Amino acid sequence: MQYLFLMKHIIWRVYVQMQPLLTYIRIISLLVSRKLMNASNCVQQRGPLKILLINNLTLKIMQSSKLF
Secondary structure: OHHHHHHHHHHHHHHHHHHHHHHHHHHHHHHHHHHHHHHHHHHHOOOHHHHHHHHHHHHHHHHHOOOO
């Protein structure tokens, strides 16, 4: 029983330590996808809705993360 508790504690600590890194990865992937969307908007010329959706998603991620 003690061993199980210790394992849960270690896993939780690793998860908490990884949280900022995961947030950075999410933000970087959002920025990359935004660049790709902007590149495709130049071709398609129907971009405001996509940009609005991405901005909305960025706000949700920033609110859910503990860094901001």
